[in-house]
Amino acid sequence: MVHWSAEEKQLITSVWAKVSVEECGAEALARLLIVYPWTQRFFSDFGNLSSPTAIMGNPRVRAHGKKVLTSFGEAIKNLDNLKGTYSRLSELHCDKLHVDPENFRLLGDILVIVLASHLGRAFTPVCQCAWQKLVGVVAHALAHKYH
Amino acid sequence: MVLSAADKTNVKGVFAKIGGQADDYGADALERMFVTYPQTKTYFPHFDLGKGSAQVKGHGKKVAAALVEAVNHIDDLAGALSKLSDLHAQKLRVDPVNFKLLGQCFLVVVATRNPGLLTPEVHASLDKFLCAVGTVLTAKYR
Numbered sequence: 575m576v577h578w579s580a581e582e583k584q585l586i587t588s589v590w591a592k593v594s595v596e597e598c599g600a601e602a603l604a605r606l607l608i609v610y611p612w613t614q615r616f617f618s619d620f621g622n623l624s625s626p627t628a629i630m631g632n633p634r635v636r637a638h639g640k641k642v643l644t645s646f647g648e649a650i651k652n653l654d655n656l657k658g659t660y661s662r663l664s665e666l667h668c669d670k671l672h673v674d675p676e677n678f679r680l681l682g683d684i685l686v687i688v689l690a691s692h693l694g695r696a697f698t699p700v701c702q703c704a705w706q707k708l709v710g711v712v713a714h715a716l717a718h719k720y721h
Numbered sequence: 722m723v724l725s726a727a728d729k730t731n732v733k734g735v736f737a738k739i740g741g742q743a744d745d746y747g748a749d750a751l752e753r754m755f756v757t758y759p760q761t762k763t764y765f766p767h768f769d770l771g772k773g774s775a776q777v778k779g780h781g782k783k784v785a786a787a788l789v790e791a792v793n794h795i796d797d798l799a800g801a802l803s804k805l806s807d808l809h810a811q812k813l814r815v816d817p818v819n820f821k822l823l824g825q826c827f828l829v830v831v832a833t834r835n836p837g838l839l840t841p842e843v844h845a846s847l848d849k850f851l852c853a854v855g856t857v858l859t860a861k862y863r
Contacts, residue, residue, distance in 0.1 A: 626842050
């Protein structure tokens with residue numbers, strides 16, 4: 575089980591309090607599809623993904639980004655049981671969605687960059703550290719049920 | 722992975738905007754890397770890695786200068802970075818995974834200091850450029 579210090583928990587929750595889940599989720603997913611275009615392979619039915627502008631404005635991308643980041647919110651409420659929290663989603667991503675777990679790491683890195691751009695200097699090195707740990711642990715939990 | 726004309730324009734634009742602050746960006750990126758990925762400190766046992774370290778600042782300046790040099794010769798990264806590539810292969814032998822970690826930290830620094838600069842298109846180009854630099858620096862490893 576992952577150990578979270580009081581400081582790490584505080585850094586995570588204080589950043590989360592400043593985040594618009596809808597905005598950051600949409601932006602993170604859109605940037606994933608733009609910066610790593612091969613990730614579009616999972617979203618062939620999302621409509622127009624033909625350019626960065628199209629992707630940023632795509633309502634299905636925005637909606638799905640919001641869904642993904644909302645799930646992060648659940649993780650933050652359950653830092654001491656991430657494997658349990660993500661058990662069902664892990665099975666779903668393996669058995670139904672067939673998503674390579676590497677994609678969770680890519681999205682995690684992008685999310686950190688989106689948070690950095692929204693918080694500016696307030697996203698200190700220790701903030702980044704706590705959040706890179708969180709996205710890494712979430713990615714691991716999402717991959718845990720793969721077989 | 723090839724840098725398009727648009728990628729090159731985007732990357733040049735970033736470094737033109739960063740200008741003389743490149744040294745600070747380099748130092749900030751290194752500091753973040755050491756804090757976020759402690760295993761990277763194993764390559765600097767001879768450094769004082771405490772906050773505000775003059776050695777980290779100095780090394781950040783070196784890293785930034787290499788990136789600026791790469792940008793100024795963006796059509797021939799292999800040529801521009803050839804000596805550094807030799808150095809990393811023969812002497813430093815930094816494991817290739819670590820270039821991605823420093824790249825991530827550099828992107829975070831740009832995002833914290835100049836969020837307006839890091840549009841999705843520029844983000845993509847800069848990420849590609851940093852990957853390409855890492856690839857060149859590890860190209861002669863074996």
